[in-house]
Amino acid sequence: MxxxxxxxxxxxxxxxxxxxxxxxxxxxxxxxxxxxxxxxxxxxxxxxxxxxxxxxxxxxxxxxxxxxxxxxxxxxxxxxxxxxxxxxxxxxxxxxxxxxxxxxxxxxxxxxxxxxxxxxxxxxxxxxxxxxxxxxxxxxxxxxxxxxxxxxxxxxxxxxxxxxxxxxxxPEGGRYDTHTIATHPDAPDRVYAAAGDGYALSTDRGETWNSVEPRSTNDASGGQPRAPQDGLDHRYVWSVAVHPEDPDIVVVSAARGARSAHSTSGESYVYRTTGQQWERAMDGLPEPDGLARAVLATDGDGVAALSNHGLFRSADGATWHQVGSWAEAHDQVPRGLAVV
The missing domain is CATH 2.130.10.10 (YVTN repeat-like/Quinoprotein amine dehydrogenase)
Structure with missing residues (x-):
């Protein structure tokens, strides 16, 4: 453990x-x-x-x-x-x-x-x-x-x-309010950005950024991954983690805006994509109401999410189980998470 x-x-x-x-x-x-x-x-x-x-x-x-x-x-x-x-x-x-x-x-x-x-x-x-x-x-x-x-x-x-x-x-096209940056050893040219002005992906080490709609199977980009936006209903994105075993599996925490994200009386969500579109990944997490935006981190062969209701872990970034909780600290907004 x-x-x-x-x-x-x-x-x-x-x-x-x-x-x-x-x-x-x-x-x-x-x-x-x-x-x-x-x-x-x-x-x-x-x-x-x-x-x-x-x-x-x-x-x-x-x-x-x-x-x-x-x-x-x-x-x-x-x-x-x-x-x-x-x-x-x-x-x-x-x-x-x-x-x-x-x-x-x-x-x-x-x-x-x-x-x-x-x-x-x-x-x-x-x-x-x-x-x-x-x-x-x-x-x-x-x-x-x-x-x-x-x-x-x-x-x-x-x-x-x-x-x-x-x-x-x-760079032109880069996010202006980036909160978290992620990389992946299996795709070293990629840079993943979670920002107050949305999610974005670079495939050339941050020189250019793709924050448009997901690519189709006929995309003329030659198969380069794009930054999906479909399904990401909340665009104030705080944290990002990339699955340690697959650089296409990305998990983010998001809310409608800063006030909701950083309040224990606000509303926030966790989303997951495998490269095409986003889906809410809330199975096993607390209800969005009263959930401050989670801080995400890679965790061995999975992903961990720190919230004001406790620590949660997921093997696939979609389904979560609780690792530990702290009733006294429900009013505490998470600030960071390190796993060793």
């Missing part, structure tokens, strides 16, 4: 259905861990920076403090990612938008400069705090440790081909 690091809005739960509570009272933004270093977990917070544990959550220390070297304080860490190529390489994103890299598991960090020098940066703005913006997600290409995909909330999807030495600005 894997260990889950389930980040809620004010606590981290650690376990496999039987939970230990950590970081109670912290305003959590994100979490990352990796099975190659299963006792190391990193949690980004809104007020206390990046917290790291090297003993499975028993003890914590603050890491990533640019202000110690004369930089801007990184109190709000909004994304953290462990490289799929090396567990000691960790990427973190902050508000205001900046990207940092560690090559020693999170002890020391360097900023990958130039991000806010992009032309689109003048238009970046996070609606609840329009004076600022942040890095919502960082993904690394599964076959290239230097190929980065970065989601700016809100305003851009940007890329780097060289580990953040240089940056490529928002």
């Amino acid at each position: 894997p260990t889950y690091y389930a980040a809620l809005s004010d606590r981290l739960l650690v376990g496999d259905g039987e939970w230990s509570e950590r970081l109670r009272g912290h305003d959590i933004e994100c979490v990352a861990a990796d099975g190659r270093a299963p006792s190391r977990v990193l949690v980004g917070t809104a007020e206390t920076g990046l917290q790291r544990s090297i003993d499975g959550g028993e003890s914590w220390e603050r890491v990533l403090d640019p202000s110690a070297n004369g930089g801007q304080s990184a109190d709000r860490v909004t994304s953290v990612t462990v490289s799929p190529h090396d567990p000691d390489v960790v990427w973190a994103g902050t508000e205001p938008s900046a990207v940092y890299r560690s090559t020693d598991g999170g002890s020391n960090w360097s900023e990958r400069e130039g991000l806010t020098e992009l032309d689109s940066a003048s238009r970046w703005s996070f609606p609840p705090r329009p004076h600022t913006h942040h890095v919502r997600w960082i993904a690394v290409a599964p076959d290239d440790p230097d190929q980065l995909y970065v989601a700016i909330e809100a305003g851009a999807f940007v890329r780097s081909p060289d580990g953040g030495e240089t940056w490529i600005d928002h």
Whole structure:
């Protein structure tokens, strides 16, 4: 049974259905861990920076403090990612938008400069705090440790081909409000994006994007996969996970809008596609009313979904069973999920 690091809005739960509570009272933004270093977990917070544990959550220390070297304080860490190529390489994103890299598991960090020098940066703005913006997600290409995909909330999807030495600005057709980015080792050219302005798919490492209707059997595209929209009735898409055994099986969480998605009194759904159209994948999940948008993650040979009603797992992305619940935390909006 894997260990889950389930980040809620004010606590981290650690376990496999039987939970230990950590970081109670912290305003959590994100979490990352990796099975190659299963006792190391990193949690980004809104007020206390990046917290790291090297003993499975028993003890914590603050890491990533640019202000110690004369930089801007990184109190709000909004994304953290462990490289799929090396567990000691960790990427973190902050508000205001900046990207940092560690090559020693999170002890020391360097900023990958130039991000806010992009032309689109003048238009970046996070609606609840329009004076600022942040890095919502960082993904690394599964076959290239230097190929980065970065989601700016809100305003851009940007890329780097060289580990953040240089940056490529928002592409035409890319989503502007990307929340989650996914990749798949069996289809390394693909980039999957879950965004407030819909779902999109790139088949050329983020250079161009397909967000139109699903291809037909007579499509002149030569059989390249497109981003299906048929059946996706809720277009505010928050999280995306791709089935570890099939890059055509994609699962997303979605709602009608931000207010509904991020409220425990709102309404949200989980959808699944195998490449042609979307279908609701709610079998075994709680009713949509009162369900905050789920956070999704790959889970061994399946997919896991973290909600305000508990943790659920699916072998196929369509039918779910509950792994663990927490009655006390039904009012907690999920923030992140890591599986080791």
